[in-house]
Structures are given as C-alpha cells and as structure tokens.
Amino acid sequence: MKEKVQSFGRFLSGMVMSNIGAFIAWGLTAALFIDTGWLPNKELSTLVGPFLGYALPLLIAYTGGKMVGGTRGAVMGAIAVMGVIQSNPGTTMLMGAMVMGPFAGWVIKQFDALVEGKIKPGFEMLVNNFSIGILGLILAILGFYITGPIMAAILAVLKAGAEVLVENRLLPLVSIVVEPAKVLFLNNAINHGIFTPLGAEQASEFGKSVFYMIETNPGPGTGVLLAYWLFSRDQVTKDSAPGALIVHLLGGIHEISFPYILMNPLLLLATIGGSFAAMVYNTLMGLGLSGPASPGSIFAFVGMAPKGSTLAVFLAFAIAAGVSFLIAAPIVRLSSGKGSLAQAQQEVAARKNEAKGLAAETRGSRADLRTLDAIVFACDAGMGSSAMGAAVMQRKLESAGFGNIKVTHASVSEIPADARFVICHRDLAERAQKSAPQAHLVTITNFMNAPEYDEIVNAILVSRENPHQQSAAQNPAKAARPDYHGGVLIRKNILLNRPKQTKEEVIRDMGRVLHESGYVTERYTEAMLKKEEVFNTAIGNHLAIPHGVEGMTGEIKNAGIAIFTYPDGVDWGDGQTVNLVIGIASVGDEHLETLSKIATTCSSEAEVAKILKMDVDEVYALFK
Numbered sequence: 152m153k154e155k156v157q158s159f160g161r162f163l164s165g166m167v168m169s170n171i172g173a174f175i176a177w178g179l180t181a182a183l184f185i186d187t188g189w190l191p192n193k194e195l196s197t198l199v200g201p202f203l204g205y206a207l208p209l210l211i212a213y214t215g216g217k218m219v220g221g222t223r224g225a226v227m228g229a230i231a232v233m234g235v236i237q238s239n240p241g242t243t244m245l246m247g248a249m250v251m252g253p254f255a256g257w258v259i260k261q262f263d264a265l266v267e268g269k270i271k272p273g274f275e276m277l278v279n280n281f282s283i284g285i286l287g288l289i290l291a292i293l294g295f296y297i298t299g300p301i302m303a304a305i306l307a308v309l310k311a312g313a314e315v316l317v318e319n320r321l322l323p324l325v326s327i328v329v330e331p332a333k334v335l336f337l338n339n340a341i342n343h344g345i346f347t348p349l350g351a352e353q354a355s356e357f358g359k360s361v362f363y364m365i366e367t368n369p370g371p372g373t374g375v376l377l378a379y380w381l382f383s384r385d386q387v388t389k390d391s392a393p394g395a396l397i398v399h400l401l402g403g404i405h406e407i408s409f410p411y412i413l414m415n416p417l418l419l420l421a422t423i424g425g426s427f428a429a430m431v432y433n434t435l436m437g438l439g440l441s442g443p444a445s446p447g448s449i450f451a452f453v454g455m456a457p458k459g460s461t462l463a464v465f466l467a468f469a470i471a472a473g474v475s476f477l478i479a480a481p482i483v484r485l486s487s488g489k490g491s492l493a494q495a496q497q498e499v500a501a502r503k504n505e506a507k508g509l510a511a512e513t514r515g516s517r518a519d520l521r522t523l524d525a526i527v528f529a530c531d532a533g534m535g536s537s538a539m540g541a542a543v544m545q546r547k548l549e550s551a552g553f554g555n556i557k558v559t560h561a562s563v564s565e566i567p568a569d570a571r572f573v574i575c576h577r578d579l580a581e582r583a584q585k586s587a588p589q590a591h592l593v594t595i596t597n598f599m600n601a602p603e604y605d606e607i608v609n610a611i612l613v614s615r616e617n618p619h620q621q622s623a624a625q626n627p628a629k630a631a632r633p634d635y636h637g638g639v640l641i642r643k644n645i646l647l648n649r650p651k652q653t654k655e656e657v658i659r660d661m662g663r664v665l666h667e668s669g670y671v672t673e674r675y676t677e678a679m680l681k682k683e684e685v686f687n688t689a690i691g692n693h694l695a696i697p698h699g700v701e702g703m704t705g706e707i708k709n710a711g712i713a714i715f716t717y718p719d720g721v722d723w724g725d726g727q728t729v730n731l732v733i734g735i736a737s738v739g740d741e742h743l744e745t746l747s748k749i750a751t752t753c754s755s756e757a758e759v760a761k762i763l764k765m766d767v768d769e770v771y772a773l774f775k
Contacts, residue, residue, distance in 0.1 A: 163344035165218060165562075166249055170210040171445045174347065175455075177202040178442015181358055182457055189458045203355050208236055208248035215252025216259075223263070223283060224256025230287030231255035231294055238299025243355050245348040247294070247302035255290050262286060306352065313349055313362070320434045322361065326426035329366055331419055334409040335578060339531055342366040347443050359439030359457050361430075364464075367440075367447035368429055370471025371422035372399050372408035377472070378421070378479035379411055384486065388414075391600045398539060398599070403446025406536035406576075410597045417482050425475030429467045438463055446535060519705055520614035524556055526607075527590070529563040529575040529583055537561065540574065540598045544607075551608045566590065574603070639737075639745070640774050644668055644713040645767050651719045655680065658697050661713055661734035670711035670736045671699075678703035679734070689723040692756045696749060698735040710737040712745065714770060716763050731759050748774070 167174070180202060182188055184195040209229050216228025228251065235247040262282055270278050316322045332341055342365075350360035376399060380392035388411075395407045412418045433439075438460060444451040449468060456464035528544060530537035537560035545558040561567065563579045566587040575583045577594040584592060595601035644664050652660070662676025678699030682688065689695040699706065713734040720728040731753065737745050752773060753759050762770060 164339040166211045166215045167343035167347050169214045173210050174443050178455055182441035203243055208232055208244045211248040212252030216256035219253045220256030220260040223259050226283055227255035227259045227287050228252035231290035234291035234294030235299040238295045239303040242303050243352045245351055251294055251298055322434055323427045323430035326423050326430055330422040330426050334412050359441055361433050361439045363440035363443050364433055367444040368471050369400050369447050369449055370468045371425035371475045372405050373472040374425050374475025375418050375421055375479045376408055377476050378483040382480050382484040395599050400449050403448030404535040404539055405447055407598050415486055418479055421475045421479035424478045425471040428474040429471035432470050433467055520611045526558045526572045527566055527570040528560045529566050536598050544604055547604050547608050639711050642771050645770050647716045649715055649717050654723055657721055657732055664713045665736050670709050672706040675699055675706040678706055687725050689727040689729050692753055692759050693730040694753050694759055695723050695729040695732045696735055707736045
C-alpha cells in the first residue's frame with residue numbers, strides 16, 4: 152500500500168515539481184507587483200492573473216501529457232486543458248490540468264499503438280499532425296462541457312473544506328497526518344500534489360496561502376537534529392547531526408532528517424508537536440506565503456513571505472523548531488542507543504569482511520564491480536536527497552582512486568534502463584526494484600553517513616585487487632615461492648618450446664595454467680573455447696591471443712596472461728599457423744591496455760621470431 156501511494160503521489164507531484172520554477176515566478180510577481188506588494192506596479196501586476204489562469208495549468212498539463220505519452224502526449228495535454236481552463240474562467244484549474252494532461256497523453260498513446268504499421272509511406276506526418284489536432288480538439292470540447300465543470304465542483308468542495316479548517320482553526324490538526332507521512336517519503340506527494348494546488352487557489356484570492364507553510368516549514372526537522380547534536384549519547388550520531396542540520400535547514404532537503412526520526416519513532420511526537428504549534432500560530436496570525444517554498448530551506452520559506460510579514464514567517468519556523476527541540480531532547484537523551492547510527496557504523500568492520508563475498512557475488516551477475524563505471528542514486532523526486540547522496544558517494548569513490556566511476560541521481564520511478572548499480576533509501580526499495588529489475592540494488596537508511604557507502608567502495612577495491620601485486624608482507628605465501636615475482640605475468644606461466652598440439656589442447660592447457668595461478672576460475676577455459684567458435688583469435692604475425700567471451704568475464708579473478716611458444720607451429724584454423732600464444736584474462740580498461748602492449752611487442756613477424764628464440768627470463772623482462 153505504501154508503495155502504491157508513493158507511486159501515485161510521485162506521479163501527481165511530478166507534474167508540479169517540474170514546474171516549480173514557474174510557480175515561484177508567479178509567487179514573486181504577486182509578492183512584488185500587486186497593490187500591497189514590495190514594489191507595486193499596475194502594469195506588471197497584470198501578469199499575475201494570466202500566470203495563474205493559463206501558464207501554470209498549461210505547463211502542468213503539458214508535463215502530465217509528456218509523462219504518459221511523450222512529446223506528442225505533451226502537446227495533446229496542452230490542447231485538451233484549454234477546454235478545462237475556459238469552462239470556468241474564474242477558477243484556477245491546476246487540478247483539472249493534473250487530470251486532463253495525463254489523460255490526453257494516454258489517448259494519443261493508444262491511438263499511436265492502434266495505427267502503428269498501418270500508415271502508408273509518405274502519409275506519416277499528415278496522420279501525426281491531424282491526429283493530435285483532431286483528438287486534441289475533441290478532448291478540449293469534452294473538457295469544456297464535462298471535465299471542467301466536474302473539476303470545478305470538486306475544487307469547490309475542497310475549497311469549502313479548507314475554509315472550514317481555517318475559519319475554525321482546525322488546520323493544525325493536519326500536522327498529525329502530514330508529519331508521519333513525510334518520513335515515509337510522501338512529502339513531495341503531499342506538498343506538490345495537494346497543498347500547492349490548494350495554495351494556488353487560495354493565493355489567487357488573498358495573495359497568500361497558509362497551505363504553503365504546512366509541509367515546507369523546516370522547523371520540525373531542525374528541532375530533532377538539534378536534539379541529536381546536543382544530547383545524543385551515540386558519538387557517531389552526535390557528530391553527523393550538524394552536517395545533516397546544515398543540509399536540512401539551508402539546503403531544504405528534509406529527507407536527510409527522516410532516518411534520524413525513524414531511528415526512534417517516538418520523535419514523531421516532536422515533529423508533530425512542532426508543526427502543530429507553528430500552524431496554531433500561523434492560523435491565529437493569518438499568515439501565508441505568496442508562493443510555494445521549494446526546496447523547503449529557511450531561505451525559500453522566509454523569502455516567499457509577503458511584504459510586512461517576513462519576521463512573522465520566520466517566527467513560524469522558530470516556534471516549530473523550538474517546540475520540536477523541547478520534545479525531542481529528552482527522548483534523544485533517554486534513548487538507549489538501539490538502532491543508532493553508531494550501531495550501523497560499528498557493523499562496517501564486519502561488513503568489510505563480507506565485502507569479498509559481495510564482490511564475488513556480483514561477478515558474472517548483474518553488476519560486475521571490476522568493470523563498473525556508473526552508479527545511480529535514486530530518491531523519490533530525483534533532485535534533493537539523491538543529488539546529495541550521489542555527491543557523498545562520488546567523493547568516497549574519488550578518495551579511493553575510483554574517480555572514473557560516475558555517480559548520477561534520478562527519480563526512483565525513472566532509473567535509466569541501462570543502470571547496473573543503484574543505491575536508494577530502504578523505504579523506496581520496492582519501487583526501485585520494479586523500475587530497474589536489471590540493476591544490483593543497495594539500500595541505505597542514512598544519506599550522509601551510510602555505512603553501505605564504505606562497504607561499496609571496499610567491495611570494489613576487493614574485486615579489483617590483484618594478489619599477484621601484493622608485497623611479501625601482505626602475502627606471506629609469496630616469499631616461499633622463488634619463481635614468483637608478482638604482477639599480471641609470473642614466470643611459471645611462460646612455457647617455451649612446447650611440443651606440437653591441437654588448437655583445443657593449447658587452449659585447455661592455457662586455461663589450466665591461468666586457473667592454477669589464481670587468475671581465473673575453471674570455467675574460463677570454456678569461455679576461451681566459446682570465443683574461438685565466434686571469432687578466430689589468430690591475429691597475424693603467427694600470433695594468437697585466446698580469451699573468454701564477454702558474457703563470462705565474471706570468471707576472471709585477477710588480470711593476468713600466460714605465454715606459450717610452439718616452434719613447430721599450431722594450426723589455428725582459417726589457414727593460419729601460430730607459433731606464439733598469449734592467453735589473456737582481463738576486462739574493461741585493463742583489457743585494452745593488455746592488448747595494446749601485446750600489439751606493440753609483437754608488431755611484426757620478425758618481432759615474434761625473436762621471441763621464439765628467447766629464454767624465460769628474456770620473455771618475462773619483455774612482457775612484464
């Protein structure tokens with residue numbers, strides 16, 4: 152149920168969030184240029200009405216249509232919503248746009264599926280253009296006579312209910328529902344899917360709306376984070392709280408406070424209390440914002456205050472933060488520490504020991520850590536907490552020397568189809584799995600200090616660690632092997648002047664040598680044989696470079712090569728005789744580097760002939 156509510160709310164809020172800049176532009180226009188604004192201007196104030204009546208509904212319908220039907224759906228949505236807008240010129244049809252836009256996108260999508268492959272060549276553009284024109288007009292007419300009046304009636308009921316709450320000073324009770332819903336990552340759905348449309352309708356009449364102050368107030372979360380900072384008995388949590396507070400309060404990313412609240416659900420009493428107290432104050436003082444405060448930082452919250460109420464709006468934040476802090480402080484102080492960030496941090500050492508298992512698990516599966524070059528960090532909206540988490544993960548990767556692995560952020564509902572490795576909050580896991588079933592998923596509970604970040608970095612280190620490159624101190628077994636010099640090539644894997652063999656026998660011996668040296672699994676031999684079935688690895692100059700098919704790179708443990716020479720030659724097929732065979736076990740960039748070095752060393756038949764006359768030490772020195 153939570154997943155379905157999140158998905159539906161994400162869909163509704165997605166239409167609004169993409170256009171928040173336009174809402175802010177409208178709010179600032181009203182705050183600055185209306186008669187009671189900061190800079191009254193009769194001419195510029197005429198922008199306020201068209202902004203709200205036409206621009207915002209058109210943008211929402213366009214976005215909703217695009218979300219369902221692509222670019223054609225977007226155009227359809229913009230056409231269809233005009234009927235809804237004109238059906239009730241005095242009513243702000245934001246909710247009507249949120250219905251009509253996606254519906255229009257769905258209609259054109261169904262039409263396109265119906266005629267796919269049935270349009271005669273040369274008539275595609277004609278059908279595409281007239282289908283949008285005709286169907287869009289039909290929907291606009293339906294919107295004018297049916298959808299518009301229905302949405303106007305629904306909006307009237309909602310408006311009347313909101314007025315009852317405001318007039319009877321019952322609006323603070325909404326906090327009892329809003330604050331718990333927020334920590335379940337329904338904050339965007341509540342704010343942009345419900346309060347923003349209601350706020351726009353109220354602001355169009357009064358120039359401000361209290362609905363813009365309910366979910367966006369950073370005060371409740373600020374109080375909780377302050378309590379953790381000052382009174383937490385867990386040092387890791389205590390140390391991480393100031394950073395989280397800065398991101399929450401100044402950056403407006405409220406999601407960063409949610410894990411701290413979920414560590415001790417009793418803290419919901421603090422956020423509910425803070426929000427309730429602030430809403431009582433807002434109702435008594437008749438406060439409201441000129442437009443939506445997004446993101447919910449203190450700058451945006453106070454910045455959208457109408458002229459003359461900046462201090463009063465700031466006090467709304469201070470009251471919420473103060474009450475939340477007073478309730479949270481004893482709860483945090485008396486907490487036993489169960490479920491704390493420290494407990495999670497203490498598990499990192501144990502998890503590092505399991506990193507080898509994670510690395511091995513991902514080999515040959517959906518995410519091969521050795522070739523991983525991209526990570527996607529997903530959150531509900533794809534803009535706030537995911538952007539921050541991606542930045543933290545990127546810094547950790549760069550510090551470990553993996554700057555080539557790029558971390559991007561996306562909405563959990565719009566994870567790229569080619570994503571192989573995804574990070575998201577635990578409460579969004581089900582949606583992420585449905586959105587990207589092909590990806591390896593790692594869930595976290597804390598955006599700033601998730602122990603999983605270090606676990607991922609360590610697993611990548613383990614997956615790319617080559618024991619042949621370790622020192623004798625790191626690998627005691629190395630000191631007991633006089634023929635072991637380390638690296639991608641070891642002396643015992645150079646076998647010269649071998650007797651005549653068949654191609655298959657050479658490859659099987661090559662696979663056995665690489666396996667016994669710890670470079671590959673036993674299955675890698677079959678991978679090399681399969682490669683020969685689709686591509687002859689004899690590349691000229693009497694040289695062959697057998698290696699595995701791409702689908703079995705997971706059988707490679709460490710980068711390595713083996714070198715065999717055959718003075719009498721080996722029939723490699725296609726009329727080619729091979730005297731030098733270099734078996735390769737490597738992937739990604741290291742694979743290209745290995746091939747480049749071999750190409751340079753064996754650039755002519757003469758160079759290969761010289762190698763056939765060398766001893767083991769000379770070959771080793773040449774290729775090492």
